[in-house]
Amino acid sequence: MKLKYFSAPYLVWMIVFILVPLLMIAYFAFTNDDGGFTVKYISDVGQYANIFVRSIWLSLIATAICLVIAYPVAFILSRMEKHKQGTMLMIVMLPMWMNFLLRTYAWMTLLGNNGIINYILGLVGLGPYKLINTSAAVVLGMVYNYLPFMILPLYSVMEKIDKSMFEAADDLGCSSVQTLFRVIVPLSMPGITSGITMVFVPAISTFIISRMLGGGSNLLIGDLIEMQFLGNAYNPHLGAAISFVLMVIILVIMTVMNQFDPDEQVLM
């Protein structure tokens, strides 16, 4: 029972740095400069529907690609010998030791019109291709930066699946495809949902990736919010309203996601 008191600092932290800012966002979103109640800013968000759609779309693609890449990687990892697993995990984590901005900057150098990729393609007589400043580059940046967040939860779930499960499936006459869809996928569902959450949420609200790799013409919600605070017109109310709508959208998507989880756990 006494253990409860140890959580007190975290509780205070949560209230001051999570709950209060959230309430402030809600307050700003629903008030005007004089502090009066208004839904003007919330309805103004509607004109940016295409930016919302694009953000959701790009981050969905990125999440899907992450899942497709990470799933086999996590499975292979979890079936390796124990001592190899540690090394391989470290290799997965390695890029995360570097600063996020630096990694994205590196992609700018790789993808540039005179960048390394076009340079190498040029040596074999191809290109140059327009690689940077496209929405594909933005998706690439998202996948690259958030892939470990997909691999790790998948790995930690799959690691716990007992080898005898596969043997039992084999004995009972499952083909390998059946084993995958009737044994592995259902058992790794919690890892899939938390992986999707951990990739989708940061991907949808990113702004620096689209700024650096999208060339400023692939506006995402994050850029839009940033523009309200540091742009030409200082408009914290609209910025808060956009953030608020974004939170609601993420909340809805996460609720839908949780339907896939057999335990119906809340993953937020």
Place this chain on the structure above:
Amino acid sequence: MNLIKNIFSVSVTAVLGVSMLTACTASDESGTDEDEEISRQTLTIADTDYYTRFKDAGISINVYNWGEYISTGADEGTLDVNSEFEKLTGIKVNYTTFATNEELYAKLKGGAASYDVIIPSDYMISKMIRENMVQPLNFGNIPNFEYIMENFRCQDYDPQNAYSVPYTWGTVGIIYDSTMIDIAPEDIDWDLLWNQDYADQILMFDNPRDAFAISEIMLGYSINTEDKDELEQAAYKLKNQKKIVQGYVMDEIFDKMGAGDALIAPYYAGDALTIMDENEDLNFVVPKSGTNLFIDAMCIPVSARQKEAAEMYINFMCEPDIAYSNIDYICYSTPHQAAYEMLDEDVRNSTVSYPNQDFIRDKTTVFVNLSDEANLLMQNLWTEMKSAEDESSNRWIVPVFLIFCVIIMIFVLVRRHIRNKKDIF
């Protein structure tokens, strides 16, 4: 080799996270003699009594300036302006930097930080004056104001010149790769940024005010227009440009032009000189049809705690040797008469840094702050322009997204249904 060099420069820049500003070539040759002279002169400032008033008071001031916008003594033999000030006056300088006027504004407006000296640009100064965010200066404490050239006083943004002391100025022009673009420099004008032949090789400002200004100059409108039609036409012109623009960037212009990733970009004269130092193929032209002249000036916010010490700092920045040292380091143009006279002759005659007086008078305009409505309209037009997608991709994103949502919903409902059925048995 060149490629490797470029990659190296890009990554170093990334590591430092700052633009690599080095002194201009023109002034590099001035050598150490002159620099020693500067140090000596600084120590014999005429009115030292003025500066030593607060010697033992233990005062500190917060200075908020643009990044790489002061001489830091990083280059051998140059002055470290802030530490010289501390040495002379005993006032501690807490020096921090910002990247955009809007960042400065948001910081001050938020009220979280108190600054004693800030250095915003023209239009931001008029906005701050209007919103009572800066206070009138006591020019009795800033005798060195006399060095400021007559034509840089009493500008539109501060008509009585009561709030600000000009620090630097410059023009916006076009930087381009002269080996790839076969147009005589005197024929280059803003329409180069709209030239189809260089599609995907053009960079554009990622900042509505600067981008609209270029468009407005081409249309023959004032860069301070608040007229709805004119702004919409300017936005339309920018929208036309979008398909040939490689990217909308600000500081990245530095890396991308330096590395040869793009051929054409609009840029500020001072920074352009610095890149040209690194990449000799580049050339800079101030378009003949006119341009924006910007002035960055020192102000004191209303929330300043040490007004007199702040005025002392401003005065110190206007000491001829200090002003010279700063301008020599940052390569922008100076409104300071004495510092201008100390510059090398080829710098003074440079048409990039110091275009002739007639051109400045007739063809350049200084930004003033726009009304809130005009700012908002510009911001909205800009967002609309930037978020407008090519027709082809726009057509299928929404339907696919909707179908995706519907499939998920059906899936969820069916699953629920099956599960409920199972529970019955």
